[in-house]
Amino acid sequence: MELDIVALSRLQFALTALYHFLFVPLTLGLSILVAIMETVYVMTGRPIWRQMTKFWGVLFGINFAIGVSTGIVMEFQFGMNWSYYSHYVGDVFGAPLAIEGLMAFFLEATFVGLFFFGWDRLSRVGHLTVTWLMALGTNFSALWILIANGWMQNPAGAVFNPETMRMEVSSFYDVLMNPVAQAKFVHTVSAGYVCGAIFVLGVSAWYVLKGRHLELAKRSMTVAASFGLAASLSVVVLGDESGYLTSEHQKMKLAAIEAMWRTEPPPASFTIVGFPDQAARETHYAIHIPWVMGLIGTRSLDTPIMGINELTQRAEGFIRKGVIAYDALQKIRGLPRGSAIPEDLRKTFEENGKDLGYALLLKRYVDDPRQATPEQILRAANDTVPMVAPIFWLFRIMVGCGLIFIALTAVFFVQSARRRLEGPRWLLWLAVLAIPLPWIAIEAGWMVAELGRQPWVIEGVLPTALAVSSLGAHTVLMTIIGFTALYLVLIVIEMKLMLRAIRKGPEPDHDPEAALVPAALAPAE
Structure with a gap:
């Protein structure tokens, strides 16, 4: 069987990205929860809150360490497996990643060290400041990475330079304030907060079921339920914003999410369930809710959402305009070095250059897109339809x-307000069983975002098939096997360390500053 270098490179990056993203959400969520708990400790002086901060901080530290080691591998892959991508857009894509490393990661790593080793060396307020800076660094790290990823979904603030054959930054402000990137950041971070809250809620519920560490467990459940409810509601609101932006910048992705094969009269309905058939371009046994998708996707009653068939026809027009741009580009490249570009040639490229990426879709079928047949153009247009059913x-x-x-x-928020966190037992078991669900939801959302972007590695600019390195397929296959084996070892280590820490529970803790407080002034337990 012939091995496909593009498919293998995509598989390798998907495996490493999905694996790395097992750790990121919990890191985001626990960092804020730990900071909230320590804030309560500093405000009240109650030792139980210090003990809670240190216990959940240990679980945060284990998760953070494994997450860092897996994230480094991903950045190396841009150079190893996606060298043409790195050459083509490195001036734009590299800037946020460089800032993330120089500012966010070092900030985060520095304060993680101070968090663990500064308990008896810093004042209460000083250590609390460190904890919040650690949480801030964690979120800053996510910000810059998602700015980079958001630019891949909506390449704002950059232009193609026909002389260097590369994408170059035209406005770094537009790169930073890219609406898709900002929506992805707040939505992803909120999902991480939900992950942390459900994790704390589930582990605490397990303690209550076992009758262990009840004081810590009940307080942790109260914090997790309140924080988790706010985060869960914000995910819905921010997801709505993300969906609205998708309707503006990634129409094909939105149509695939809905399995909307034909443009419906506005406002479009939302499909609850159905069975998409990509070959027939039909969704069988679909159940619809009228108007909902139109309201979510366009926030209006009279704006249509384009269907896959119409978007495919539109892509044919983009490809034909892209071929004109490709022809002008080849003529520009054929000019003697140092000579001025004729005005008519420059104007032709500027008018059609934004569709150059669509012409590159033809590279799968013909070396020179200018020689493409109508059938090849149609096939390239159909390639813009991602895998709808998944x-x-x-x-x-x-x-x-x-x-x-x-x-x-x-429910747990209400139970907390009523001070009934000891039961019912079925509800506590439900919280325990819900622990894996945030990861399932987050990984599913990540796959929707990335599968929906195909066949583009940069939406409308660079096809995925042209972005890979010139490597042997067997070389990539061997690295996939190696990474998979290594990651299996790391996940086993992670799970053993986390489970051991949870089974052991919180360590007895002594606050050295408490000895300085007169007994009559110490807060009541």
Whole structure:
């Protein structure tokens, strides 16, 4: 069987990205929860809150360490497996990643060290400041990475230079303030907060079921339920914003999420369930809710959402304009070095250059896109349709999990207000069983975002098939096997360390500053 270097490179990056993203959400969520707990400790002086901060901080530290080691591998892959991508857009894509490393990661790593080793060396307020800076660094790290990823979804603030054959930054402000990147950041970070809250809630519920560490468990459940409910509701609101931006910048992705093959009269309906058939371009046994998709996707009653068939026809027009741009580009490259570009040639390229990427889709079928036949143009246009069925179902898995999180945290919030966190037992077991669900939802959402972007590595600019390195397929296959084996070892280590820490529970803790407080002034337990 012939091995496909593009498919193998995509598989390798997907495996490493999905694996790395097992650790990121919990890091984001626990960092804020730990900071909240320590804030309560500093405000009240109660030792139990210091003990809670240190216990959940240990679990944060284990997760953080494994997450860092897996994240480094991903950045190396841009140079190893996606060298043409790195050459083509490195001036734009590299800047946020460099800032993330120089500012966010070093900030985060520095304060993580101070958090663990500064308990008896810093004052209460000083250590609290360190904890919040650690949480801030964690979120800053996510910000810069998602700015880079958001630019891949909506390449704002950059232009193609026909002389250097590279994308170059035209406005770094537009790169930073890219609406897709900002929406992805707040949505992803909120999902991480939900992950941390459900994790704390589930582990605490397990302690209550076992009758262990009840003081710590009940307080942790109160914090997790309140924080988790707010985060779960924000995910819905921010997800709505992300969906609205998708309708503006990634129409094909939105149509695939809905399995909307034909443009419907506005406002479009939302498909609850169905069975998309990509070959027939039909969704069988679909159940619809009228108007909902139109309201979510366009926030209006009279704006249509384009269907896949119409978007494919539109892509044909983009490809034909891209071929004109490709022809002008080849003529520009054929000019003697140092000579001025004729005005008519420059104008032709500027008018059609934004569709150059669509002409590059033809490279799968013909070396020179200018020689493409109408049949090849049609095939390239059909390539702009991603795999609809996986995207359709993954999105609904994500949404279904989100509704569960809202219900679960709301129930525990009420239970906390009523001071009835000891039961019922079935509810506590439900919280324990819900622990894996945030990861399922987050991984499903990540796959929706990335599968929905195909066949582009940079939306409308660079096809995935042209972005890979010139490596032997067997070389990539061997590295996939090696990475998979290594990651299996790391996940086993992670799980053993986390489970051991949870089974052991919090360490007895002594606050050295408490000895300085007169007994009559010490807060009541």
